[in-house]
Amino acid sequence: MNLYPMKLNAPCKDYIWGGNRLRNEYGKVSSAEKIAESWELSCHKDGESIIANGEFKGEALTDYIEKQGKEVLGDNCKRFENFPVLIKLIDAKDNLSVQVHPDNEYAMRVEGEYGKTEMWYIVDCDPGAELLYGFKHSISKEEFERRIGDNTLLEVLNNVPVHKGDVFFIKSGTLHAIGKGILIAEIQQNSNTTYRIYDYGRVGADGKPRQLHIKNAVEVTALTPPEYPTKAMGEVEQKDGYTVQLLSKCEYFRVNKVCVEEKCILEAGKASFNSVLVLDGQGEIDGVKLKKGESCFIPAGYGIYNFTGKAELIVTDIE
Numbered sequence: 001m002n003l004y005p006m007k008l009n010a011p012c013k014d015y016i017w018g019g020n021r022l023r024n025e026y027g028k029v030s031s032a033e034k035i036a037e038s039w040e041l042s043c044h045k046d047g048e049s050i051i052a053n054g055e056f057k058g059e060a061l062t063d064y065i066e067k068q069g070k071e072v073l074g075d076n077c078k079r080f081e082n083f084p085v086l087i088k089l090i091d092a093k094d095n096l097s098v099q100v101h102p103d104n105e106y107a108m109r110v111e112g113e114y115g116k117t118e119m120w121y122i123v124d125c126d127p128g129a130e131l132l133y134g135f136k137h138s139i140s141k142e143e144f145e146r147r148i149g150d151n152t153l154l155e156v157l158n159n160v161p162v163h164k165g166d167v168f169f170i171k172s173g174t175l176h177a178i179g180k181g182i183l184i185a186e187i188q189q190n191s192n193t194t195y196r197i198y199d200y201g202r203v204g205a206d207g208k209p210r211q212l213h214i215k216n217a218v219e220v221t222a223l224t225p226p227e228y229p230t231k232a233m234g235e236v237e238q239k240d241g242y243t244v245q246l247l248s249k250c251e252y253f254r255v256n257k258v259c260v261e262e263k264c265i266l267e268a269g270k271a272s273f274n275s276v277l278v279l280d281g282q283g284e285i286d287g288v289k290l291k292k293g294e295s296c297f298i299p300a301g302y303g304i305y306n307f308t309g310k311a312e313l314i315v316t317d318i319e
Contacts, residue, residue: 001068004054005230005305006297008061010038010089013048016210019093021183026089026293034220035094037090040295041275041316043083044249046192047090049297053288058119061297074272076318082114083190084318086251087275089123089293090184096177097210098132098153098198100269101191102220103172110216111193115172118188119248119255121314122166126181132157134226135176148214153198160230173222185277185314187248187255195220232256232257239264249319258313267304274298276307283309 012028018036022028028038039047042061049061055166056064065072067085077084101107101116108114136158139147147153157175160168170176175197178184195213206212234246242264247255258264260283268274275297282291286305290296298305307313 001072001299002055002299003072003299003302005288005302006054006056006061006064006299007052007288007290008041008295008297009052010040010049010295011042013037013047016204017092017094017096017180017218019091021091022089022293027291028089028157028293034093035091037088038293039086039088040277041085041087041297044086044110044190044192045266048115064313068299070297071301072273074268074318076272077300085275085316086188086190086192087277087295087314087316089277090178090186092178092180092182092184094180095200096179097196097200098157098175098177099194099196100175100217100221101170101172101194102216106220107191107193110276111164113193114189114191116189116191116193117172117252118186119253120168120170120178121185121247121255122162122164122168122182123185124164124183125162127154129162129179129181130159130177131162131168131182132175132177133160133168133170133230134158134176135223136225138224141218141223144221145218147263148197148218151198159224166230168230169248169250171222171226171228173219173220174226185279185312187253187316189252197221247314252318254317256315256319258307259317260307260311260313262310263306263308265304265306266315268298268300268302268317270301272319273300275316277314277316279312279314281309281310281311283307
């Protein structure tokens with residue numbers, strides 16, 4: 001197998017609520033007027049990562065995996081039929097729709113792909129920014145349907161002020177919405193299934209109201225408050241020249257924040273690939289240069305690698 005750190009070019013999405021921070025501050029390239037999302041690690045049919053260096057330069061990451069075999073994903077990925085995760089940067093200049101994602105059973109049966117459990121790391125936000133995160137209290141399905149119909153749903157949703165560095169774990173079935181003025185790193189299951197429930201009366205590029213998915217949403221939404229703390233799961237651990245903090249983990253992904261002063265030592269063993277996303281600063285992985293807004297896929301079995309530089313990293317693997 002040909003194993004090396006693969007810098008990735010990210011497909012971008014121009015959803016109506018997006019801004020231009022990803023273009024202006026993170027170097028994303030798109031012909032679209034807005035860049036709402038960049039998909040930093042993606043093997044999804046709706047937008048695939050393209051390898052930017054080495055022998056497989058210009059090829060989709062999906063094609064590399066197909067040629068080299070699933071061993072490059074690691075032993076811990078054998079339980080997944082498809083590539084397990086999708087990693088994004090999201091620039092919400094305006095409010096996103098109130099939405100929900102189904103679990104695996106429902107999504108596979110109805111949509112033919114994985115469900116979507118995700119986590120958010122707040123990279124930056126405007127003063128006073130908020131997001132919606134589940135319900136304030138439990139409600140019945142009848143009340144849920146009534147409030148959707150009479151446009152009073154927002155009255156029972158949980159408004160949460162956000163700050164740079166906050167962490168949110170969004171289990172499938174949790175109603176949520178990113179608020180305006182928030183920049184997020186999102187690590188999620190490899191899925192693009194979203195059920196919109198409320199969209200502030202907005203219209204799409206075709207001038208028509210954007211589609212809502214009320215029936216599906218009613219079937220999959222958990223009508224109780226979220227049970228997860230809105231903070232990192234682990235404490236900051238001081239290493240030799242860098243720190244590591246566990247942000248979130250579940251059966252689908254494990255996410256650490258690594259802050260490097262000069263150099264850190266990481267490992268992509270046989271258990272799992274690593275994804276390294278640079279949120280700030282710059283450096284290199286074994287000669288592959290990376291700067292703010294760039295990401296790298298380290299195949300499983302590559303072994304110990306060094307990040308040299310000064311940077312804030314999001315490192316994702318499968319436990």
